Amino acid sequence: MYSEQPGVWDIIEEEINKPTLFRNRESLTPEHTPETLPHRENEIRQLVSAFKHLITSPGSISQRVLIVGGVGTGKTVTARVFGRDFPRKVKMKTGIDVRYAHVNCHRNRTLHNVVADIAKQLDVPLPTRGLSVKEMYDAILGYLEDNDVYAIVTLDEFHYFASIAGSDAVYFIVRTYDAMDTGIKRLNFIFISLDTQKLSLLDPTTESYLLRHMIKLNPYTSDQLYDILKYRAQEAFYEGVVDDEVLRFIAEYEGVDRNGGGNARHAIEILLLAGDIAESEGSGKIALEHVRKAIMKTSREIITVAESILYSPLHELIVLWAIIKLLRRTGKPFVKMGDVEREYEMLCELLSEQPRKHTQVYEYVMNLKKAGIIDARTSGKGTRGRTTLISIHYGPLDLFDKYIEDLIYKRMKVSRK
Ligand SMILES: Nc1ncnc2c1ncn2[C@@H]1O[C@H](COP(=O)(O)OP(=O)(O)O)[C@@H](O)[C@H]1O
Ligand SMILES: [Mg+2]
Incomplete structure (x- = not known):
């Protein structure tokens, strides 16, 4: 039915x-900006101190700050969180209108697109007819002046812009504003870059200009x-x-x-x-x-691992097998050296192999560690006596278990022929 x-x-x-x-x-997707950032408090403090003039003496300077750090060190999110909360605070304290624009230079690869995006994010009305870069820039400055607005503009992935947009474009973004006689300084910048190397392609004055205020984010x-x-x-x-x-x-x-x-x-x-x-x-x-x-x-680690153990001696593989089996059985994040040795001896019995001595087994463990196949470290305080704790961070372990087992049996067949 x-x-x-x-x-x-x-x-x-x-x-x-x-x-x-x-x-x-x-909230775990990359677009999400969290409420707060553990371990970036100092960097946010540095940003506040760099832009404090917007409260104490607005218009006195045009600030430039460079944030550098590797991928995933929180460069973008630190700037965004600052750009979200700092203008609100300034508004509360002084009534001054500070606006934040966050431009991704990877997405906007040309000077024209970058400037157009800045205008859009600052709510600067632009005519629909195509304006030149200079015209847009003037429109932005005119708008800030007429409406008594201050701006902090972040140029994210700036190393990318520096490497493809050309030095005139970089000069335009970084230095035109300072060269202009604008009276009240309304435009401020945060540049974000992966490293400082790409910026060294710029002419030395522009480079030193950028490096003056640097905040470095460590991994x-x-x-x-x-x-x-x-x-x-x-x-x-x-x-x-x-x-x-x-x-x-x-x-x-x-x-x-x-x-x-x-x-x-x-x-x-x-x-x-x-x-x-x-x-x-x-x-x-x-x-x-x-x-x-x-x-x-x-x-892609499991593939790398498969390659690194291809030439491991038989007993190194048995030690690895013992580690995998123990991790699976206990469900713990790591296992102790002593337990691994016992498991290893049992597996040797199963395979009718003569177990190697302790020092040799320990050496195998260290080799596996050096090859990046396992993690091994000495237990800290808290555990009675010191022991080596062994862990594996990739998987799934059931597949890996099967893989090693096959490899061991193949190896034994060859060696016993
Ligand atoms: N200190 C932190 N607290 C909370 N989340 C963070 C922190 N640092 C980075 N993140 C998160 O990690 C991810 C990567 O940060 P992101 O700023 O994009 O790094 P980067 O721009 O340096 O490559 C983002 O999802 C971000 O929200
Ligand atoms: Mg980023």
């Missing part, structure tokens, strides 16, 4: 009512990423969906102190993806295994 099958109507109903892990999934450490993830997870997920262990795991994978990229974008991406995976599997919580899958999806 057809009626036994769920109708489309029921399917829709079921899907809509399916429990979700996300309170606000959108995040694991502890910092943990705080950021904790905060962002609270916004995004319902209570009880993500354990600290999971956040710590992602933070340690990405932290610069653990040889990660220190990239908050990557860490948040992993968290979002792990949430999607957990949800699609119908799990009520995010487990380490969901994170491993997410990491694998966002990186």
Whole structure:
């Protein structure tokens, strides 16, 4: 009977009512600007101090600040949060109208597009007929003057602009305004760049001009990423969906102190993806295994790993196998060296192999670490006695387990022929 099958109507109903892990999934997407930024307090302070003249002596100078830092260090979001809140504060304190424009130079690759976007974001009315760059610029300045408005303009991905738009365009953006005799200075700039190298292509005066006020953002450490993830997870997920262990795991994978990229974008991406995976599997919580899958999806590491162990000696593979099996069985983020050795000995028995001595096993572990296949570190205070803690950050471990098993059996067959 057809009626036994769920109708489309029921399917829709079921899907809509399916429990979700996300309170606000959108808050983990790159477009979202969070309320606050853990570990960027100092940088925001520096921005405030650089633009304080807008409160104390508006119009006295035209400020330029350069923000530099690697991908995912929070350059864009720091500028945006400042640009959202600082004008509000100035308005409250002084009544002065400060407007913020955030222009992405990657999207607007020509001087013309950049200036047009600045005008649009500052609400400067422009005629629909095509204006030249100079005409638009004059229209912006005229508008600011007539309406007693001050502006902070951020040029994001400015290194990109510097490398493709040409030095005249850069000169126009960076220095024209200062060369003009405008009386009251209404236009202020924040430049954002990946590094200072690309800017050295500019002529030396323009370069030194840009470098005068520099705020450098460093890659995040694991502890910092943990705080950021904790905060962002609270916004995004319902209570009880993500354990600290999971956040710590992602933070340690990405932290610069653990040889990660220190990239908050990557860490948040992993968290979002792990949430999607957990949800699609119908799990009520995010487990380490969901994170491993997410990491694998966002990186090519497993392929690299497959290459690096191709020439590992048989017993190094057995040690790795022991690590994987233990991590799977315990569901913990890391396992202890002593437990790995016991597991290794059991596997040797299973394979009828003579186990290697402790020092040799330890060396295998260190080799695997050097090859980037595992993470290994000495336990800190808190654990009784010191031991080596071993972890694997990609996965999924079940696939990896199978892969290593096959490799070991193949290797043994060859060596016993
Ligand atoms: N300190 C922080 N607190 C909360 N979220 C952050 C922080 N730093 C970066 N993020 C988030 O990480 C992602 C990358 O930051 P972004 O500013 O785009 O980096 P960049 O511009 O340096 O490449 C964004 O989603 C941003 O909201
Ligand atoms: Mg950015």
